[in-house]
Amino acid sequence: MDELDKLDDATAAKAFRSLVRHLRHRTDAQNIDLMGLAGFCRNCLADWIVEGDAAIDREEARRIIYDMPFSQWKAQYQAEATPEQIARMEASQKKNESAADEALDEALDESFPASDPPAMTEPGR
Numbered sequence: 754m755d756e757l758d759k760l761d762d763a764t765a766a767k768a769f770r771s772l773v774r775h776l777r778h779r780t781d782a783q784n785i786d787l788m789g790l791a792g793f794c795r796n797c798l799a800d801w802i803v804e805g806d807a808a809i810d811r812e813e814a815r816r817i818i819y820d821m822p823f824s825q826w827k828a829q830y831q832a833e834a835t836p837e838q839i840a841r842m843e844a845s846q847k848k849n850e851s852a853a854d855e856a857l858d859e860a861l862d863e864s865f866p867a868s869d870p871p872a873m874t875e876p877g878r
Contacts, residue, residue: 773798777820780830789841792849795819 776782776795784794799814815823834842 773818776818780826783832783834783838785834785838785842789838789845792845796823 776798784796787794788797795818796815799811799818802814802817803809803811809817812823819826
C-alpha cells in the first residue's frame with residue numbers, strides 16, 4: 754500500500770482544501786505556469802473532482818476551485834500565454850503522458866503472466 758493511501762480521508766480533504774485556498778489566494782500563479790512546472794492546474798483539480806463525483810459537472814467543479822465562475826476568474830486574473838509558457842506546458846504534458854503510459858505498462862505486466870501458455874503461442878497444440 755502506498756503511504757498516501759494510509760492517510761485518512763479527513764486529513765487528505767483538509768490538505769486539499771488548503772491547497773485550493775492557497776491557489777485562490779495566489780491568483781498571480783497562472784494556470785499555464787502551473788501546467789508547465791507541475792503538469793496540473795486549477796482546471797485539473799476541477800476535472801479530478803468531476804472524476805470523483807459524477808453528480809458534479811465541470812462548471813460547478815470549477816466554481817468550487819475558483820470560488821467564482823471560471824469565466825469571471827479568467828477575465829480578472831488570466832494573462833495571455835507566451836510562446837515560452839505554451840512550450841513548457843506542452844513539454845510538461847508529455848511527462849504526464851509518459852507517467853500514465855508507464856503506470857499502464859506496469860499494471861498490464863502485473864495482470865498478465867510473464868509468458869503465454871503454449872496453447873496461445875502455438876495454435877493446434
